[in-house]
Amino acid sequence: DGGITQSPKYLFRKEGQNVTLSCEQNLNHDAMYWYRQDPGQGLRLIYYSQIVNDFQKGDIAEGYSVSREKKESFPLTVTSAQKNPTAFYLCASSISAADTQYFGPGTRLTVL
Amino acid sequence: DAKTTQPPSMDCAEGRAANLPCNHSTISGNEYVYWYRQIHSQGPQYIIHGLKNNETNEMASLIITEDRKSSTLILPHATLRDTAVYYCIVLAGGTSYGKLTFGQGTILTVHP
Numbered sequence: 001d002g003g004i005t006q007s008p009k010y011l012f013r014k015e016g017q018n019v020t021l022s023c024e025q026n027l028n029h030d031a032m033y034w035y036r037q038d039p040g041q042g043l044r045l046i047y048y049s050q051i052v053n054d055f056q057k058g059d060i061a062e063g064y065s066v067s068r069e070k071k072e073s074f075p076l077t078v079t080s081a082q083k084n085p086t087a088f089y090l091c092a093s094s095i096s097a098a099d100t101q102y103f104g105p106g107t108r109l110t111v112l
Numbered sequence: 113d114a115k116t117t118q119p120p121s122m123d124c125a126e127g128r129a130a131n132l133p134c135n136h137s138t139i140s141g142n143e144y145v146y147w148y149r150q151i152h153s154q155g156p157q158y159i160i161h162g163l164k165n166n167e168t169n170e171m172a173s174l175i176i177t178e179d180r181k182s183s184t185l186i187l188p189h190a191t192l193r194d195t196a197v198y199y200c201i202v203l204a205g206g207t208s209y210g211k212l213t214f215g216q217g218t219i220l221t222v223h224p
Contacts, residue, residue, distance in 0.1 A: 006155075035212070042199075042214035043156075058211065090155050092212075100146070101212060103155035 003027070004104035006091050011109045013085075021076045021107045023091035032074035033092040033101060036060065043090065049074055050097045078109065085111045116200045121219040124194075130187040132218050134200030137181040143204050145176060147185045148214070149196040156199070156214070159185065190222045 004025045013019045023032065031050050035043040045058030049068040063082025068074050074093075078085045088108050092101040117135040124130040136145065146161040160167055160174045162183075167174045173186040187194055199217040 004155075042216070043212055045211045048211075088153075092155075100158055100161060102158055106153070106155045108153070 004091060004093055004102060006089075006104040006107050008107060009105065011107055013109070013111050015111055016080045018077055018079050019085075019109065021078065021089055021091075021109070023074045023076065023104060024072055025074075025093045025104075026072060027093060027095075027102070028071070029093035029095050029102075030071070031094045031097045031099070031101075032068065033094075034058075034064070034066065034074070034076045035090045035092065037088045037090060037106075046076065046089075048097070085109060116202055116215055118198070118200050118215065118218045120216060121221070124187075124190045124220060124222050126192060126222055126224050127189055130190040130194065130220055130222070132185040132187075132198050132200075132220065133182065134185070135182045136200070136202045139180050139202050140204065143202045145174065145180075145183050146201040146203055146212075147172070147174065147198065148201065148212075149194075149198045149220075150217075151196045159198075190220075192222050192224070194220065195222045196220060 007022045033048045034046040037043050044060050046064050047058050047066045049055040052071050055066050055068050065077045088106050090106045091104045094101045144161050144163050147159040148156040150156045160169055160172050162174045176183045197217040197219050199214045
């Protein structure tokens with residue numbers, strides 16, 4: 001099946017630890033995105049990548065880092081510098097940056 | 113991107129059509145109307161989008177008024193699984209990247 005996968009679904013970490021969230025797609029999409037969603041709120045863009053080996057900061061990039069070494073993969077690292085990391089993290093992809101975005105199932109990160 | 117206004121909640125009986133309105137009175141000529149939905153604790157699901165003409169796919173129909181200032185998403189035969197938050201988004205075509213901004217959306221409850 002084609003689609004976007006995110007793992008794990010639930011993730012718990014201690015405060016001060018870095019953690020990496022996985023996002024993989026087999027849709028042959030060039031563009032990939034990371035969003036954050038807090039309870040009762042909409043989406044906020046963290047990082048996006050229009051093509052392999054290139055990525056740009058979104059609206060709330062501080063405390064996060066990404067890489068795009070392969071077309072299929074766009075991992076997000078939540079560093080200890082992120083002050084409020086507990087949230088629902090969503091990865092999306094699209095054929096190009098101007099096309100419809102399709103979302104993965106999300107990873108719920110809880111920092112204890 | 114233009115702002116959208118949606119009712120906070122709606123109810124619908126199972127098997128009946130669900131008509132979800134959206135106002136986007138400041139929409140520009142190159143902006144598309146997109147609809148997504150999000151079931152609790154899942155990633156948003158793309159439903160449909162359009163520019164000027166009415167659109168239909170296997171999930172829903174999108175009716176856009178002639179002046180493009182409002183639109184209606186129609187789920188022809190709502191089921192209990194259609195209970196979700198529905199987001200209407202206006203997004204410019206051909207943007208360098210398609211940052212999605214979700215508002216509060218409409219909570220649709222389908223009841224037996």
